[in-house]
Structure formats: structure tokens, C-alpha cells
Amino acid sequence: MRFISPKIDYAFKKIFGSEQSQEILISFLNAIIYNEEKIIQSLTIVNPYNPGQVMTLKETYLDVKAVLADGSIVVIEMQIAPMTAFNKRVAYNLAKAYSNQLKTGDDYPFLNPAIAVTITDFILFANTEQVINQFVFQEKTQKFELLDGELKLIFVELPKFNKTLSELQSLTDKWIYFLKEAASLESVPDNLGEVSEIELALNLANQATMTVEELEVVDRRGMMLQDEKGRLAYAEEKGKEEGKEEGRLQQTKTLVGRLIMKRFGEIPLAISRKIEELPLSDLERLTEEIFDFQSLPDLASWLEDRQ
Numbered sequence: 001m002r003f004i005s006p007k008i009d010y011a012f013k014k015i016f017g018s019e020q021s022q023e024i025l026i027s028f029l030n031a032i033i034y035n036e037e038k039i040i041q042s043l044t045i046v047n048p049y050n051p052g053q054v055m056t057l058k059e060t061y062l063d064v065k066a067v068l069a070d071g072s073i074v075v076i077e078m079q080i081a082p083m084t085a086f087n088k089r090v091a092y093n094l095a096k097a098y099s100n101q102l103k104t105g106d107d108y109p110f111l112n113p114a115i116a117v118t119i120t121d122f123i124l125f126a127n128t129e130q131v132i133n134q135f136v137f138q139e140k141t142q143k144f145e146l147l148d149g150e151l152k153l154i155f156v157e158l159p160k161f162n163k164t165l166s167e168l169q170s171l172t173d174k175w176i177y178f179l180k181e182a183a184s185l186e187s188v189p190d191n192l193g194e195v196s197e198i199e200l201a202l203n204l205a206n207q208a209t210m211t212v213e214e215l216e217v218v219d220r221r222g223m224m225l226q227d228e229k230g231r232l233a234y235a236e237e238k239g240k241e242e243g244k245e246e247g248r249l250q251q252t253k254t255l256v257g258r259l260i261m262k263r264f265g266e267i268p269l270a271i272s273r274k275i276e277e278l279p280l281s282d283l284e285r286l287t288e289e290i291f292d293f294q295s296l297p298d299l300a301s302w303l304e305d306r307q
Contacts, residue, residue, distance in 0.1 A: 001206055002186070002207045003202060004215075006178065006179050007080055012119075017047075021204070023197050024197045024200055027171070027198070031172040033117065035172070043068045043074075046065040073112060074116075078119045093116060094116040094153060098150070113151070122159060125155070129160060131156060131158075131161045133157075136153075137151060253276065255287055263290065264299070271300055
């Protein structure tokens with residue numbers, strides 16, 4: 001068996017947002033939101049993914065939206081790579097889901113709670129090792145809640161989850177393992193298959209049950225997302241290298257300035273400006289050659305030769 005990765009948004013939508021995904025989504029949300037208590041008994045998936053209708057690559061933002069039996073709205077999203085103002089986008093989508101419940105003339109009591117569940121394939125909160133973090137409105141110092149859970153943000157960071165298949169104990173562990181490792185499985189492991197909803201999710205993720213068109217779209221979307229992740233990683237690494245280069249440049253300028261002042265005293269403004277314009281290679285050369293100069297004119301002449 002080979003399974004598509006739930007990290008790919010198209011695959012995530014198919015697994016958790018299809019018409020046959022209700023039980024899957026109920027089990028998943030009870031595990032992630034309600035610490036495995038069976039709070040959610042039923043839900044309706046809004047705009048479900050229809051396997052007979054292959055989505056196009058133009059659909060760049062894909063989430064799963066469900067309405068619970070008590071009217072609460074849950075928006076679930078998979079995000080494979082960081083992006084600018086990501087937290088603000090998540091907050092905006094939550095606020096939008098909450099406010100869009102009211103039509104013109106409706107009263108505020110008609111508003112039902114809204115929850116945003118966001119799964120990331122990158123570290124979002126470096127200051128904590130928790131895999132799942134939940135946020136609500138609280139008073140800053142005394143920590144009591146406002147709005148009684150009307151708005152809630154929940155984040156699941158996959159890179160922080162490091163349990164092996166044999167270490168999985170809870171339902172929450174098994175669902176997070178499924179999200180992170182399904183694509184690496186070659187069969188349905190016993191401890192995952194014993195959860196009927198996860199077994200069903202693996203069946204939906206089984207490439208053998210998918211059409212050629214579905215596989216092609218999922219594959220192409222996966223490549224696009226990995227390319228984007230690669231570009232971000234490259235930009236971050238390049239930024240670090242440029243930062244190191246800039247730091248080295250500034251350190252060398254400072255060193256040159258101190259050497260000149262120690263050898264010749266105050267540095268004339270004209271010489272100081274020329275030193276500021278030197279590339280790193282010339283500055284490093286200057287830290288050695290400065291000891292051969294007998295006077296500031298010697299330094300000035302050396303700098304003229306670098307123009």
C-alpha cells in the first residue's frame with residue numbers, strides 16, 4: 001500500500017472534508033479540541049470535497065469547515081510552510097467565520113462559538129515544546145476568560161511530535177502520527193487500524209482507491225508546496241548568510257577604525273568616508289597593511305589606489 005500525505009492540502013481536504021468523512025472528523029476534533037472526550041456527536045461538513053470532482057490547482061486556499069450539532073463552527077486548515085502574517089490570517093479567518101453567522105438585522109445572541117484548528121508542518125511557537133496549544137480570550141494578569149470560549153484558536157505543530165509507532169498510546173497521539181507519517185506507511189499498522197476512524201482515513205488516503213486525475217492533482221500540488229517550502233528555506237538561509245557577511249563587515253570596519261586611531265590618532269573625515277566605502281576584502285587587507293604605514297598620508301595614498 002501507498003498513502004498520500006495528509007500534509008498536502010488537497011489530500012487533507014479529501015480525507016477530512018469528504019461527504020463520507022463525518023466520523024473521521026468527529027474523532028479527530030474530539031481528540032484535538034476536547035482531549036478525547038466524546039463531546040462532538042454529530043456535525044455537518046460545509047462544502048464537502050466530492051471525489052468525483054477533481055479540484056484545480058487554481059484553488060490555492062483549502063480548508064475544512066464544519067458545523068457542530070450545537071451550532072459551533074470549526075475551521076480546520078493544514079499549512080505546510082510559514083508565510084507572512086500567518087497568525088493574522090488565522091485570526092482573520094476565525095473572526096470571519098464568527099461574524100458571517102449573522103445576517104442583516106440578526107441579534108448578537110444568535111452567534112455560536114467559532115474554533116480555528118490549524119495544523120502546521122513547521123515550528124510556530126519556539127518558546128514551548130507542547131505539540132498542541134490552545135488560545136482563548138483571557139484577562140492578562142488574572143487569567144479569567146472573556147466570552148466563555150466563544151472564540152478559540154488551536155494549533156498543532158507536527159515537527160514537535162516525535163513519538164514512534166510503538167510509543168503511541170492515546171487517540172490524540174495516533175491522529176497526529178497519522179497526519180505526520182501516513183505517507184511513509186506501507187500498510188495499516190495494528191495500533192492505528194484498531195481506531196476505525198483512522199482506518200477509514202487511511203483507506204481514503206490509499207492511492208489505490210484514487211483516480212488517475214486525483215493522483216495527478218495531488219502529486220502536482222505536493223510538488224508546488226514542497227517547492228514553496230524549499231524557496232522559503234533557501235531565502236532564510238541566504239538571509240542568514242547575508243546577515244553574517246554584514247556582521248563581519250561591520251566588525252572589520254570597527255577593528256580598522258580602532259587600529260588607525262591607536263596608530264595615528266583622530267581620523268580625518270575624508271579618510272573615514274573612504275574606509276566606509278571599502279569592500280570586506282580590502283578592509284581585511286588593511287588590517288594587515290596598516291602597520292606598514294608611517295603616516296596618515298600613506299594611508300590616504302593606499303585608499304586612493306583602491307578607488
